[in-house]
Amino acid sequence: MRDSITRSLLFLFASAxxxxxxxxxLSKPNGMTTQARTNADPNPLLTNWxxxxxxxxxxxxxxxxxxxxxxxxxMMENLMEVEKIANDSSAPTFENxxxxxxxxxxxxxxxxxxxxVWGSTMAGPEFQAVQREMAPKLxxxxxxxxxxxxxxxxxxxxxxxxxxxxxxxxxxxxxxxDYTNFVRSxxxxxxxxxxxxxxxxxxxxxxxTKFSQNVLAEEDGQFIALKTDADLTGLPQSVRDAAAAAxxxxxxxGWLISNTRSSVDPFLTYSDRRDLREKVWRMFIMRGDNGDExxxxxxxxxILQLRAERAKLLGFxxxxxxxxxxxxxxxxxxxxxxxxxxxxxxxxxxxxEVADMQALADxxxxxxxxxxxxxxxxxxxxxxAKYDLDQNEVKPYLQLEKLREGIFxxxxxxxxxxxxxxxxxxxxxxxxxxxxxxxxTSGKQIGLWYFDPYARAGKRSGAxxxxxxxxxxxxxxxxxxxxxxxxxxxxxxxxxxxxSWDDATTMFHxxxxxxxxxxSNVTYPSLSGTAVARDYVEFPSQxxxxxxxxxxxxxxxxxxxxxxxxxxxxxxxxxxxxxxxNEGFITVEYLAAALLDMKLHMAGDRKIDPRAxxxxxxxxxxxxxxxxxxxxxxxxxxVFSSDSYSAGYYSYLWADVITADAFGAFTEAxxxxxxxxxxxxxxxxxxVGNTIDPAEAYRNxxxxxxxxxxxxxKRGFTS
Ligand SMILES: [Zn+2]
Numbered sequence: 001m002r003d004s005i006t007r008s009l010l011f012l013f014a015s016a017x018x019x020x021x022x023x024x025x026l027s028k029p030n031g032m033t034t035q036a037r038t039n040a041d042p043n044p045l046l047t048n049w050x051x052x053x054x055x056x057x058x059x060x061x062x063x064x065x066x067x068x069x070x071x072x073x074x075m076m077e078n079l080m081e082v083e084k085i086a087n088d089s090s091a092p093t094f095e096n097x098x099x100x101x102x103x104x105x106x107x108x109x110x111x112x113x114x115x116x117v118w119g120s121t122m123a124g125p126e127f128q129a130v131q132r133e134m135a136p137k138l139x140x141x142x143x144x145x146x147x148x149x150x151x152x153x154x155x156x157x158x159x160x161x162x163x164x165x166x167x168x169x170x171x172x173x174x175x176x177x178d179y180t181n182f183v184r185s186x187x188x189x190x191x192x193x194x195x196x197x198x199x200x201x202x203x204x205x206x207x208x209t210k211f212s213q214n215v216l217a218e219e220d221g222q223f224i225a226l227k228t229d230a231d232l233t234g235l236p237q238s239v240r241d242a243a244a245a246a247x248x249x250x251x252x253x254g255w256l257i258s259n260t261r262s263s264v265d266p267f268l269t270y271s272d273r274r275d276l277r278e279k280v281w282r283m284f285i286m287r288g289d290n291g292d293e294x295x296x297x298x299x300x301x302x303i304l305q306l307r308a309e310r311a312k313l314l315g316f317x318x319x320x321x322x323x324x325x326x327x328x329x330x331x332x333x334x335x336x337x338x339x340x341x342x343x344x345x346x347x348x349x350x351x352x353e354v355a356d357m358q359a360l361a362d363x364x365x366x367x368x369x370x371x372x373x374x375x376x377x378x379x380x381x382x383x384x385a386k387y388d389l390d391q392n393e394v395k396p397y398l399q400l401e402k403l404r405e406g407i408f409x410x411x412x413x414x415x416x417x418x419x420x421x422x423x424x425x426x427x428x429x430x431x432x433x434x435x436x437x438x439x440x441t442s443g444k445q446i447g448l449w450y451f452d453p454y455a456r457a458g459k460r461s462g463a464x465x466x467x468x469x470x471x472x473x474x475x476x477x478x479x480x481x482x483x484x485x486x487x488x489x490x491x492x493x494x495x496x497x498x499x500s501w502d503d504a505t506t507m508f509h510x511x512x513x514x515x516x517x518x519x520s521n522v523t524y525p526s527l528s529g530t531a532v533a534r535d536y537v538e539f540p541s542q543x544x545x546x547x548x549x550x551x552x553x554x555x556x557x558x559x560x561x562x563x564x565x566x567x568x569x570x571x572x573x574x575x576x577x578x579x580x581x582n583e584g585f586i587t588v589e590y591l592a593a594a595l596l597d598m599k600l601h602m603a604g605d606r607k608i609d610p611r612a613x614x615x616x617x618x619x620x621x622x623x624x625x626x627x628x629x630x631x632x633x634x635x636x637x638x639v640f641s642s643d644s645y646s647a648g649y650y651s652y653l654w655a656d657v658i659t660a661d662a663f664g665a666f667t668e669a670x671x672x673x674x675x676x677x678x679x680x681x682x683x684x685x686x687x688v689g690n691t692i693d694p695a696e697a698y699r700n701x702x703x704x705x706x707x708x709x710x711x712x713x714k715r716g717f718t719s
Pocket of ligand 1: 509
């Protein structure tokens, strides 16, 4: 991930999930748009999308009360479609079974796309009540399809048919995927076990919702008020402004630090007030662990037990083994092996970093021992002393909107895309803007890109990509729709929003996911775009981060917000020299969380007390006392808000090995804009979706398997 010249910022990727409307493919054997629904239907969530670009989501017509009836009606419709396929009297064929399933579920796809957008960006109390009610119902619905015996028999027949060999590679892949997913979801179990499995899935869905809503409640509800100028000591103007804006939003006097990462991290980096740093740090790391009504500990215990039980039912030793079966890593043991190989040198680096910080503190006569709430603060000062690099010097060159133009330009160079603002598309909130994407040469319509950059109440923290309509050809040509979402604190009106180097990297990262969706060139919706293995999906996005620091982008788009002058070479050189600075911290805080995620899900069915487990596992690993997990268990949304990143947080590291190795293809060929390598990248990686095994796709691009050396070098763990 990232580039050869900036320090690698694993924690960004760690918080940057990719959310795909098709992530839940299995529960929505889907398709897209041919469904001829009458638009006289009174519920606008159910109708075909109307308007320009082959129809767009009716975000302007959403009312919370419409979600439940829309979801229920769409699920019903989908079940009827599935019944029809399952009970077809003709012999099962690829066309009447697999393709028919690809075409089914279009209404539900449309409804659940808007439902998931509301869930992640507009989740007020009224909506949360709907979520609590619908989560178990959606889980039960999904099981009804995967447990449909007649349907599975037909899929199995196609899978085992000698005619399968006559299908093309993509067709064979979709048959394999359907069959495997059904088996993995319990299609081969007896009736009693199927019922048990469905019970577990419904209970889990309820617990996931509870877990997320608890974290959101503590992020929304808690803050530390700063009352006097003395409380602001050390904070740069931008952090003061953001704290003042946060106070205004909550109708408070003065300034306040919200309980979110985008608020907490800058405070911990700059505040001279050690007492307040500790207070803010404690608030943040205790989310979900305060022994009150939002405490997540018992929820975690229940989730882990249910997952262990489910894995056993499905014939796997642990949840981790079940989750990794179709990943690139294949087994938890292989993922652990990679993590532990990186862990040791990373911890050694942390000890060096702490020694540097302690020396600085001692020299200043601070009379302290470095504690976790001191880490970011002293790291920043060591950076200044060692590399003469002040992050606040970089910021005036990083304007959000200029960088957005920069990523558009990169997409133009690598993929021949052109972006034009589209003003005729309804949005969920006035802050959201939409661009249409075309091929620069042919003018062919490719897709739409929605951009939702600012934090607001009801929006979950972090940054992510979402697919609203995935590319496919089963239903004819369609316009792909994707979005990027972030949580920038809105600046003063009329002034350009300045962001940090880290945030700029995240922007390129998320845009990488968007490009992965937009470049998709497949036939079957199940295989489209970002619907790839969890430990592979972060590769295209992490790769894109490299282009931020190319001279072409910096000279044209990293320009001073007042003078318009490009970022000075001297400053860029400083960034380059400090590329691996603080890499020990970044790697260890992430990797400790990834290791715990895997250990938890390899622990089998013994009852787990999250607090004790965290303590013991970290002691066993030799976790440096000065660092806390990037996500402590009671707030580990990746792992406990759904199954998708469970036993999967290692994916960021796994994908980073590939990323570091892949960028080498460009450097070896002469540079990041080499047309031939870019074409190879499009052809073998960005356009193929899940039509091919990822390891094979990578070999087609690189000519060999990825090597871990490039990653170790990038993080400065080798000499
Ligand atoms: Zn990502």
